[in-house]
Amino acid sequence: MKFSTTCTASWKVLRQSKDNRYKLTSFDLQLFNGEKTEEATPKRRQESRKKGQVAKSNEINSVFVILAAFCTLKFLGDHAYTQLTGFMKTTLSSLATPDFTFQSVQLIYVKAVVVLLKTVLPVLFVIMIIAVMINFMQVGAMFSTEVIMPKFSKLNPISGFQRLFSKRSLVELAKSIFKVCIIGYFIYRFAVLQTGDIPKLINMEIIDSVALAASLVIDLAFQIIAVMMILAIFDYIYQWWEHNQSIKMSKQEVKEEFKQTEGNPQIKSKIKEKQRAIAMRRMMQEIPKADVVVTNPTHLAIALKYEKNMSAPVVLAKGQDFIAERIKQVARENKVVVVENKPLARALYPVVEIGDVVPPELYQAVAEVLAYVYRLKKRLS
Known part of the structure; x- marks a missing residue:
């Protein structure tokens, strides 16, 4: 079998599987020969225009x-x-x-x-x-000066x-x-x-x-x-x-340009992971300031705080599944009341973000929970 690096189609070979039968396996030769089959990206077109092409x-x-x-x-x-x-x-x-x-x-x-x-x-x-x-x-x-710039390669007779x-x-x-x-x-x-x-x-x-x-x-x-x-x-x-x-590009050139313009996906993933970790720590630090944590009880958790100078209760933290368990754990460690209220938790979670105030249609339900919390704290004190 002859191997041609100029072939644009996939290269199919026989591979033996565990059950001793042969199967066709495809390899995309464009990944190896760098053939320019992809349309030029806007960046490549802009670079070409700057060169006068x-x-x-x-x-x-x-x-x-x-x-x-x-x-x-x-x-x-x-x-x-x-x-x-x-x-x-x-x-x-x-x-x-x-x-x-x-x-x-x-x-x-x-x-x-x-x-x-x-x-x-x-x-x-x-x-x-x-x-x-x-x-x-x-x-x-x-206007491009690159076209009139002297190039010594043009003096090469070959x-x-x-x-x-x-x-x-x-x-x-x-x-x-x-x-x-x-x-x-x-x-x-x-x-x-x-x-x-x-x-x-x-x-x-x-x-x-x-x-x-x-x-x-x-x-x-x-x-x-x-x-x-x-x-x-x-x-x-x-x-x-x-x-x-x-000005067409190979698949590898498109990938390299994407990395240069958008950033390496692995690096971006690590940056986002660190940002999430920082946001999580900041959110957990706010939980001790909360008045109550409303739960689903197992899947959702929303930490609320209310003071007299506020127009409405504010969401300090929210999460589901593992994060919800972590919120409840931090709340118990800091003696924040955890209240199980499935309808309120399900209604609050999709409509509020951290730092948002409770929407008006949920004022009464949240007020009842806060009233219960205040009575409980007064009784315990």
């Missing part, structure tokens, strides 16, 4: 940036054309004047910068806004070679080839469909030919963007799936 598709960023650029060019094309043609007219006319000097060159340079800013800045501004919005929609507000042929690299290569094929197909299809219109540009006026060429290019761009948008949606789904797979 999030589900993000660069294809969606690229598509929307290109879309924003072409939409802006389409709406501001006339404005850019007016600015450029006006600049060219003034520049060419100034070159023909006899008083053209070095100061004229400087003025042309300044005008060129102004025209460039007027035509390019709106496009760049829209692209920047869209890029920020798309990134925010994908990953939210996130690790670099492994990353070169990793699954992620192969997927990115496949996407790039697919995009090139799609774009090439649409350019070829566009060229075939426009073979009759492109030669007409030669006989048109410059203004008309530029407008027609720009219109054809923008139409082609929108067709390519529509296909790339579909590809980007599938890429985002893949990135989300791949990210969730990369």
Whole structure:
């Protein structure tokens, strides 16, 4: 029988029992091989986010940036054309004047910068806004310096070679080839469909030919963007799936994280045990101050105290079974009256906690018990 550490199922073996018959016994191999089969916990996701590891598709960023650029060019094309043609007219006319000097060159340079800013800045501004919005929609507000920190492990040629042929690299290569094929197909299809219109540009006026060429290019761009948008949606789904797979945890990692966040169960159990012991000692120290202990008689015990400045009797101690016996023992040792009253004990126990006052509906029953105790103490004294 071959033992495979990569097996995700349980390993079943034959085990001989006392009656000399063999039985199947299962062993969970995940406990041995540490295979990551568990969904990431919120803490693991938060740690991954701090490291900059999030589900993000660069294809969606690229598509929307290109879309924003072409939409802006389409709406501001006339404005850019007016600015450029006006600049060219003034520049060419100034070159023909006899008083053209070095100061004229400087003025042309300044005008060129102004025209460039007027035509390019709106496009760049829209692209920047869209890029920020798309990134925010994908990953939210996130700032991580760990991504840009230098790591000497990246200089290892063996690790670099492994990353070169990793699954992620192969997927990115496949996407790039697919995009090139799609774009090439649409350019070829566009060229075939426009073979009759492109030669007409030669006989048109410059203004008309530029407008027609720009219109054809923008139409082609929108067709390519529509296909790339579909590809980007599938890429985002893949990135989300791949990210969730990369941060999965093994059962041992989940247990270790639980111990770190919630504390070791054994230690927590010991702490609770000590807390119960301290609470028990404190409760037993209060019993001598009680006026009466109401019992079931064997299963329940409630110690009550009443003074004139109190609005109602107060519960100093309560317990059942072993604790009830201990309460009665301490009460007898300190000469506290123990009264057997089954109905009152059963009614009090579930509705009061240590330090609570007796509820109003039980005032009369408790008053009768206290009256009996006071008469008994007076008779004994």
